[in-house]
Every structure is written in structure tokens, then in C-alpha cells.
Amino acid sequence: MNRLDFAPLGFGVGLRRPHYEPILDAHPTMDWFEVISENFMVEGGRPLQILEDVRAHYPIVMHGVSLSIGSSDPLNRTYLDALRSAACRFEPAWVSDHLCWTGVGGRNLHDLLPLPYTEETVRHVAERIRQVQEILERRILIENVSSYMEFRSSRLEEWEFLTAVAEEADCAILLDINNIFVNAFNHRFDALRYIDAVPADRVAQFHLAGHSDHGSYLLDSHDHPIRAEVWALYQHAVRRFGRVPTLIEWDDNIPDFEVLAAAAAEARRRCDLVLAPERLHATG
Ligand SMILES: [Fe+2]
Numbered sequence: 001m002n003r004l005d006f007a008p009l010g011f012g013v014g015l016r017r018p019h020y021e022p023i024l025d026a027h028p029t030m031d032w033f034e035v036i037s038e039n040f041m042v043e044g045g046r047p048l049q050i051l052e053d054v055r056a057h058y059p060i061v062m063h064g065v066s067l068s069i070g071s072s073d074p075l076n077r078t079y080l081d082a083l084r085s086a087a088c089r090f091e092p093a094w095v096s097d098h099l100c101w102t103g104v105g106g107r108n109l110h111d112l113l114p115l116p117y118t119e120e121t122v123r124h125v126a127e128r129i130r131q132v133q134e135i136l137e138r139r140i141l142i143e144n145v146s147s148y149m150e151f152r153s154s155r156l157e158e159w160e161f162l163t164a165v166a167e168e169a170d171c172a173i174l175l176d177i178n179n180i181f182v183n184a185f186n187h188r189f190d191a192l193r194y195i196d197a198v199p200a201d202r203v204a205q206f207h208l209a210g211h212s213d214h215g216s217y218l219l220d221s222h223d224h225p226i227r228a229e230v231w232a233l234y235q236h237a238v239r240r241f242g243r244v245p246t247l248i249e250w251d252d253n254i255p256d257f258e259v260l261a262a263a264a265a266e267a268r269r270r271c272d273l274v275l276a277p278e279r280l281h282a283t284g
Contacts, residue, residue, distance in 0.1 A: 070101035096141035116151035117161035129169035146220035176207035223252035
């Protein structure tokens with residue numbers, strides 16, 4: 001259990017539209033679902049009915065894509081009020097978003113854009129996370145994003161930046177293992193070094209996903225099965241961070257629900273293997 005005392009939810013998958021029907025019809029076995037916050041920050045209608053049904057049967061967490069915590073625009077109070085009321089309504093185990101910016105000058109670019117890794121950015125982002133946590137009246141999780149370029153002005157390694165922001169904001173970390181793998185390839189760093197440097201007591205959730213290989217770079221496309229090397233990195237992370245709630249993300253070429261459920265089961269199996277190998281061997 002991490003120091004920040006988030007619920008030990010187990011192994012879940014992202015709630016995606018093609019699976020609404022099988023989930024609502026049969027309520028299949030699943031520890032928890034992660035939902036995209038913005039899809040449910042609405043006044044009424046079918047999305048809310050769907051989430052109410054899902055929430056009646058499963059724990060959920062809310063994962064946002066538009067907080068734009070790194071932007072130089074003022075925090076969007078309308079957005080935060082809507083997020084706050086959605087969180088009050090659906091009582092997620094936690095709320096998360098990304099360590100990035102998604103727009104400036106009031107425009108949303110709908111992309112998770114990287115930040116310069118500097119002390120100045122740490123202070124800027126940490127202060128904004130603190131304000132968000134005050135408004136939402138809860139500690140949030142911030143996620144490391146995949147990236148395809150770097151700023152010349154960066155003075156910190158990516159993991160130093162993530163750590164400094166989390167420490168200064170006193171927030172938790174959603175560690176995306178696939179994003180670490182993708183960035184390690186794209187920016188030529190050691191993924192194990194990244195995982196070994198992140199403060200263990202702040203890591204409250206893992207993401208696992210598939211990416212696409214474009215030869216000279218990897219793209220975090222969430223449209224493939226999880227690659228063997230990412231599973232291996234996950235096991236390294238479990239060895240260091242323990243039984244952290246783990247979520248399978250799949251956003252394009254979405255397969256049948258059973259495929260996602262099998263990936264969540266595989267995460268559980270690998271976690272058990274790392275944490276209790278003797279017992280597993282004894283029981284076959
Ligand atoms: Fe992720």
C-alpha cells in the first residue's frame with residue numbers, strides 16, 4: 001500500500017463505448033473501471049445513465065485529458081467545477097490527469113504535450129496542482145505522458161521532473177509503464193533507471209497499454225496488445241512498488257471486452273508471480 005492510502009482496487013480496464021453493452025447486459029467480473037472524466041462531465045442524458053449503472057456494480061476512477069495542468073493559461077474554473085460535481089456524483093476512488101499541457105490562449109489542442117523539465121516548470125505546475133487539489137478537495141494523481149520531442153531548455157531528467165512535481169504538489173503518481181518504455185526508446189534513456197528513481201510511496205496506479213513501432217520511434221497508440229518488454233518492465237515496477245492498482249488502456253482498434261479482461265488477468269498473474277512466487281509454485 002502506498003503512503004497516500006488510496007484503495008487497493010486490483011486490476012481493471014478502461015471503460016470504452018464498444019463495451020458499454022456487454023458490461024451493462026452481463027456485468028462481467030472486473031475489479032474496477034477507469035472512465036474518461038470529460039465524457040461524463042455533462043448535465044444529463046445517456047452517458048450519465050450508463051455510468052450510474054456501471055458505478056452501481058463496480059468501483060471507478062476518473063481519468064481526465066483536459067486539465068492542462070502545465071499550461072500558462074489560468075486554471076479553467078468552469079472545467080474544474082464540472083469535474084468536481086461529476087466526482088461528487090460518481091464518487092470515484094480517485095481522480096487523475098496528465099503531467100502535460102493541452103492548449104494555450106483558450107484553445108484545446110486535444111493532445112497531451114510535453115513540458116520543459118526545469119525548476120521553473122516544477123514550481124508552476126506544482127502550484128497549480130495544489131490549487132486543483134484544494135478545489136476538488138482531494139489529492140489527485142498525475143500521469144507521465146509519452147513524448148516525441150524534447151526542449152533544449154530542460155535541465156532535469158524526466159523522472160526527476162515527475163518526482164519534483166509530485167513532491168512539491170504533494171500529489172500522487174499514476175505511472176504509465178508503456179509511456180516510460182516508449183520515451184526510453186524515443187529519448188534514449190534507461191527505463192529501469194526511471195522506475196528505480198520514482199518515489200515508491202507516491203505511486204498509486206499503473207497504466208499498461210500497447211504502442212506501435214515506427215522504426216525510428218515508438219508511438220503510444222493504445223491500439224496493440226501489450227508488448228513483452230513492457231510486461232517485463234511492469235514486473236520490475238511491481239517488484240519495486242508492490243501491488244499497485246493496474247489498468248489496461250486500449251483506445252483504438254478496440255477488441256472484444258474479453259481480450260481486455262484477459263490482459264487485466266495477465267497483469268494479476270504477473271503481479272502474483274513477482275510478489276508470491278513460492279506460493280504459486282506450491283499450488284501449481
Ligand atoms: Fe496512460
